[in-house]
Amino acid sequence: MSAGDDLFEALFQAAVEAVIVIDGVGRMKAFNPAAEKLFGYRASQVLGENVSLLMPEPMSSEHDGYLSAYRETGDAKIIGIGREVLCRKSSGALFPADLAVGEGRTGKDRFFVGVLRDLSERKRLQESLAAREAELRLILENSPVATAVLDGEGRILDVNPTWTQQIGPSTEGLSTLEDALAANERSKLAKAVGAATRGVAYSARHRIVGGESTSRIGTLLLAKLPEHEDDRVRLLCQFVDETEQINTERQLRQDREVLAEVSRLSVLGEMAAGIAHEVNQPLGAISNYAEAVRIKLGEGGDEKLRELLSKISSQAQRAGQVIQRLRSVAGSHQLEQASTFELRTLIHDVIELAALDARFVNVAVVTDFPGNEIFAIADIVAMQQVLLNLLRNAVEATAQAGGERVTVRASKSDGRARIAVCDEGTGIAEEHFEQIMQPFFTTKASGMGVGLALSQNLVEANRGRLWFENNEDCGATFYVELPLTSEGVEHDV
Numbered sequence: 312m313s314a315g316d317d318l319f320e321a322l323f324q325a326a327v328e329a330v331i332v333i334d335g336v337g338r339m340k341a342f343n344p345a346a347e348k349l350f351g352y353r354a355s356q357v358l359g360e361n362v363s364l365l366m367p368e369p370m371s372s373e374h375d376g377y378l379s380a381y382r383e384t385g386d387a388k389i390i391g392i393g394r395e396v397l398c399r400k401s402s403g404a405l406f407p408a409d410l411a412v413g414e415g416r417t418g419k420d421r422f423f424v425g426v427l428r429d430l431s432e433r434k435r436l437q438e439s440l441a442a443r444e445a446e447l448r449l450i451l452e453n454s455p456v457a458t459a460v461l462d463g464e465g466r467i468l469d470v471n472p473t474w475t476q477q478i479g480p481s482t483e484g485l486s487t488l489e490d491a492l493a494a495n496e497r498s499k500l501a502k503a504v505g506a507a508t509r510g511v512a513y514s515a516r517h518r519i520v521g522g523e524s525t526s527r528i529g530t531l532l533l534a535k536l537p538e539h540e541d542d543r544v545r546l547l548c549q550f551v552d553e554t555e556q557i558n559t560e561r562q563l564r565q566d567r568e569v570l571a572e573v574s575r576l577s578v579l580g581e582m583a584a585g586i587a588h589e590v591n592q593p594l595g596a597i598s599n600y601a602e603a604v605r606i607k608l609g610e611g612g613d614e615k616l617r618e619l620l621s622k623i624s625s626q627a628q629r630a631g632q633v634i635q636r637l638r639s640v641a642g643s644h645q646l647e648q649a650s651t652f653e654l655r656t657l658i659h660d661v662i663e664l665a666a667l668d669a670r671f672v673n674v675a676v677v678t679d680f681p682g683n684e685i686f687a688i689a690d691i692v693a694m695q696q697v698l699l700n701l702l703r704n705a706v707e708a709t710a711q712a713g714g715e716r717v718t719v720r721a722s723k724s725d726g727r728a729r730i731a732v733c734d735e736g737t738g739i740a741e742e743h744f745e746q747i748m749q750p751f752f753t754t755k756a757s758g759m760g761v762g763l764a765l766s767q768n769l770v771e772a773n774r775g776r777l778w779f780e781n782n783e784d785c786g787a788t789f790y791v792e793l794p795l796t797s798e799g800v801e802h803d804v
Contacts, residue, residue: 328426329408333362335421337378349408349429351401362425367399382421390414390423395430406431456549460536461488463544465504477527477552478519488548493518493526507533508544519550529553598627626664649773651796652694654685654721654728661698662719668703669717672710676702679720687728687793689773694793697766697777701732701789704762708736714786728795733788738781747779 323330323341329349332341339362342354350357350365357364363371380386393411400406407430415422451458457474459467465488470478478491488504489497496517503513513533520526529552536545601623608616655678662676669676687694705717714735722729739747748767763777770777775793782788 326426328428331362331365331425331427333423333425335378335382335423337361337363337375339364340422346427349400349427350398356401365398367397367405370397371399398427407434456551458550459488459548461504461533461546461548463504463508463546465489465500465546468545474550478550491519493520503533504546507535507546510535516553517550527552527554528557598624601627649688649690651686651688652691654687654730655680657691657694657698658719658721658730661695661702664695664699665702665706669706672706674706674709674714675716676706677716677718679718681722685721685723685728686796688796689775689793690769693769693773694791697769697791698730698732700762700766701791705732705734705736705789708786709734712736712785723795724792726795727792729793730791731788732791733782734786736786738785738787739779748777 323343326343326345329346330341330343331339331346333339339357339360342352342357347353361375363374366374381390389410390412393409396408396410397405398408409428409430411426413424413426415424451471454471455473457477458471459474460469462468466486467488489500492500499515503515507513512535513531515531516528517531518526518528519531527550529550532547532549532551534547536547538544601620604620608620658678658680662678665676702717702719709715709717712735716735718731718733720729720731720733722731748763767777770791770793773793775791777789777791779787779789
């Protein structure tokens, strides 16, 4: 045996793939150890036997015909090409194999060399992968979470039925994830997609606009999927719809706020009842004493003193009416009477009451009125109390900030009568916007926090509106808006 023969024999024996050599009529001439292990035959059992022994039907019966046709026509079906075939073990068990066939000659004799690789494990993995993919597809199709597969640019490749129901009719309707987002939320999406393609998962709350312009709020999730054989980046995108939950929570918060408001108003009602009981009696006494002194002075008394005593009596009576109105509004949200009044007259009367406080802190109260008269319909005593409270707050805010004046304006706006009280204070801090009108909330060191809350209730009980805005330069302006009416016409509230 030559050195070449020795080398061939060594390679033949050491080959990890099954190698089988057959002659021109299909008899096996060589069967290496790898083939013995693969088929379960010893070489001594198969040498000289037809190779069809290793094939299942109908290939076993047809194989000799293939060889005969090849010898006659030279038309190769598998030689030099290779293909997947089904093989049979000594036990009769079948297994798939990758078969490559080469042809050779020794003199006039023709022989064929077959190299087989067992595909059983690969087939098992493929079937397992296919089953797993089908399982995942089934889960995806029935998932209650809107799910889509995106490419690395955020384009939608595939969606599940939930995505179609919640966000868009199909991948044709929404070509990119950006199409599904509300316009004001698209700017940060590109960064999120870019981060996800690098393996950084993304999770944030977004507003999704569906195919029929329906709006949903929920958590958007982005994560990189394992790369396929084509090495293309794919992203898993899920949208967890939280719209109903958010709406329910919002409704619960509103319900709690309403209950809290009712509770606060109940407390206010009790306070107002106590105040009315305790204060009305001394107020009545003040009015009576002042009137008695005025009468005692007689017609010949000091006219200035008589005027002051008359004002004391009048204001004591008005204070009693204010207490009764506060009690009525805090307790039942209803006022007993309303009348038509002119805004300028109301404002002048209230400014006169607040003038002493303003002069004491060197703050001027000025007015800005239109040329024509403006008549409103409301409970005038209640509106006096509201305006007095706003005016005193404005004077105090202006004085604390070193301002010089408070401006009170009267105007018409959208068919309503409007009063504006503008101060030169520091304005309302943004964090207090939601609380400033709530009962018992105050930014004053010695305040009770009931003035604005009661004022708002009084205005709303008169079919009006009370709100505020911060001025562009400094301070804040509080607005009172009331029903507008014609001069001399009275209405029931």
